[in-house]
Amino acid sequence: MNFFEDWVELDLNPVISFSSTSKILYSNSEAQFLLNRIKQKELYELALKYAPKSFGAETSYIDLTIQNYTFYAITVKYDNEDEIHMKLYKSTMAKKESTLNIKNINSTNIFTLVDLAISTNKIKTDTTYKKNYDPSIPEFKLDASSFIKALTQVFEAFQGSDEINCSILLKIGEYIKIEKKKYSLITVEITSNKNAIKEILQYKEDSSFILSCDKNKITIDLPLII
DSSP: OOHHHHHHHTOSSOEEEEETTSOEEEEOHHHHHHHTTSOHHHHHHHHHHTOOSSSEEEEEEEEEEETTEEEEEEEEEESSSSEEEEEEEEEEESOOGGGOOOSSOEEEOHHHHHHHHHHHHHTTOOOEEEEEEOTTOOOEEEOHHHHHHHHHHHHHHTTTOSEEEEEEEEEEEEEEEETTEEEEEEEEEEEESSOOOGGGOOOOTTSSSEEEEETTEEEEEEEOOO
């Protein structure tokens, strides 16, 4: 890796190269974090939207929020019809995976914690809760207290919903790097028939998970640490 390649790899902004068929040819470390949160197709379509009308590069100033990312600009460059390159400039990000706090946490059954939060909230509302759990997920290390508090806020953000669906699944093929180690992701996905009240969600930067909100869906991603 030469100096410029190393420099791009260390960039705190996502840099991605696509083929003409939307296949990813290159992504720096920051882009890999982004791809854990946003679909590849969505980013490819974004590159096409802001691409210059002829060969060359163009920078557009935008106000774009996707999941828990906010971008203020995008540069798109292409010199031929086979490749297109994109760089996104971040304003803020709710959580960077590499800063997750995984110290002093204990092994816990996540299904028990979610069931507990549902039972507590059932007392205060007539909402119907539906569950979809992957039984193959083992006990793993997480901050039970912080997780329960976050989950309670999530249910409160959906107050007034007729139905709330809770899924606990392993994200196939998705990982996060924490202190140079790769961990699989367990996702708790909560959806409703109404949009969430985002202001209720008080997200802590030093927590051991990643929380993101998109209209009527809130996800909590946790590293699978056995």
